[in-house]
Amino acid sequence: MAFRVLSCALILVGLLWMAAAQSPLAVSTKWEAPPDAAAKPNPEAQNPEAQANGRRSFMRLCINCHGEDGKGERPGAANLRSADVQNQSDGALFWKITNGNTTNGMPSFAAVPETNRWDMVTFLRTLKQ
Numbered sequence: 001m002a003f004r005v006l007s008c009a010l011i012l013v014g015l016l017w018m019a020a021a022q023s024p025l026a027v028s029t030k031w032e033a034p035p036d037a038a039a040k041p042n043p044e045a046q047n048p049e050a051q052a053n054g055r056r057s058f059m060r061l062c063i064n065c066h067g068e069d070g071k072g073e074r075p076g077a078a079n080l081r082s083a084d085v086q087n088q089s090d091g092a093l094f095w096k097i098t099n100g101n102t103t104n105g106m107p108s109f110a111a112v113p114e115t116n117r118w119d120m121v122t123f124l125r126t127l128k129q
C-alpha cells in the first residue's frame with residue numbers, strides 16, 4: 001500500500017516537472033530576426049547621404065528611449081552601441097526597427113519609409129563602440 005502511494009506521488013512529481021519544462025513561461029524566447037530578413041543587404045550602403053539622413057530620423061524618432069548617444073535612456077531600452085546589437089546584420093536591425101517588439105516597449109516603425117529605416121541602420125553603425 002505504502003509503495004503504491006509512493007509510486008503514485010513519484011509519477012505525479014514527474015508529470016508536473018515535465019509540464020513545467022514544456023510551459024512557454026519556462027522557455028526564454030530571444031527576440032531574433034528570421035534568417036531571410038537578417039540576410040537582406042542594406043540597399044542604402046552605397047548612398048553617401050544615408051548616414052546623415054539616418055541620423056536625422058534617429059534624433060526625431062528614437063532618442064526618447066535610446067538617448068542621443070544610443071546607450072539607452074529608458075530602463076529596458078537596448079544599448080544600441082553594444083556588441084550584442086552591433087554584431088547583428090543590417091537586415092536584422094532593419095527587421096527589428098520595422099516590426100518592433102511591442103510587448104517589451106520597442107514600437108514598430110513600419111510606417112516610416114523603407115529608405116529611412118535602412119538609413120537609420122546605416123547611422124546606427126556610427127555608434128559602434
Ligand code: HEC
Binds near residue numbers: 064074085120
Ligand atoms: C518607446 C521607446 C522606444 C523608442 C521610441 C524606440 N525604441 Fe528601440 N527599443 C526599445 C526597447 C524597450 C527595446 C528593447 C526591446 C527588447 O529587447 O525586446 C528596443 C530595442 C531596439 C533594437 C534592438 C536591439 C537588440 O537588442 O537587438 C533596435 C535596433 C532599436 N530598438 C532601434 C530603435 C530605433 C532605430 C528607433 C527609432 C526609429 C527606436 N529603437 C525607437 C524602446 C524604444
